[in-house]
Amino acid sequence: MQRDLLDALRCPGTHEESWLVAMVLEASGPTLLVAELACPVCGAEFRIDDGVAHFAGLAPLERHTPALPAEPYTSDMVLRLAALLGVAESQLPVGLVGRHAAASGALASFVSAPQLLINGGSVIPGPGVSRIVVADRLPLGVETLAAIAVDAAHATSPFLESAARALRLGGHLVAPAEAPVPAGMRELARDATEWVAETTTRASGLVELRRRAPDSVG
Ligand SMILES: [Zn+2]
Known part of the structure; x- marks a missing residue:
């Protein structure tokens, strides 16, 4: 995922719109490879793994x-x-x-x-x-x-x-x-x-x- 996209991300939870706090663990230039994303409103956590940001929650990944x-x-x-x-x-x-x-x-x-x-x-x-x-x-x-x-x-x-x-x-x-x-x-x-x-x-x-x-x- 490109670093520029961080500003556009919001928590998908059903509360008022909130940006996400990012902790970048691994990056290559403008590409984020591993990061942790957290919502300051509801506490939900999401991950960027292998360059892919995952927002599918607990639902089986295959479905999505x-x-x-x-x-x-x-x-x-x-x-x-x-x-x-x-x-x-x-x-x-x-x-x-x-x-x-x-x-x-x-x-x-x-x-x-x-x-x-x-x-x-x-x-x-x-x-x-x-x-x-x-x-x-x-x-x-x-x-x-x-x-x-x-x-x-x-x-x-x-x-x-x-x-x-x-x-x-x-x-x-x-x-x-x-x-x-x-x-x-x-x-x-x-x-x-x-x-x-x-x-x-x-x-x-x-x-x-x-x-x-x-x-x-x-
Ligand atoms: Zn949230």
Whole structure:
């Protein structure tokens, strides 16, 4: 996980939004390899192990790291995904959830934004790519993502709502056609398999945090 992402992380617990206190145990340049993360509100603890941040709690890890489909992510699919995400370059990361993580390497040719692979299974991340494993919602603060693609295995209402919250204003959310479009998002396009929507309202986060790290919320 990239050190830059620390500012964007929040406790996934169901209390008021809180950043996490990090104790870094091993790092390689900007990449955190081993670290302990703790929530000052509820005391929950999370770990970065082998460069991967784990937020799945006590639930079995297998449930949250579905095997990638046998069909490869073709170059046509990568081009289409790049178009739907609508981001050419950005300081904020682009989230690739579940099977979309398989597009990571090829997508880097079209989208220069940092990438955040979420429950990406065995995908090997390239340089500057962060990996996290999550349960039913994203442990991210408001306006911390440029765009995000969510696969069918993760397209539940709580997950999509947490994705909408994490998007910057105008950021795109790509999700399967059968999934509900979260409140506060405007549908831009839809076909038989997917829709893409953009955020039209600002979510509210921690006022203290905005003061502390104004650069991370633009
Ligand atoms: Zn907490």
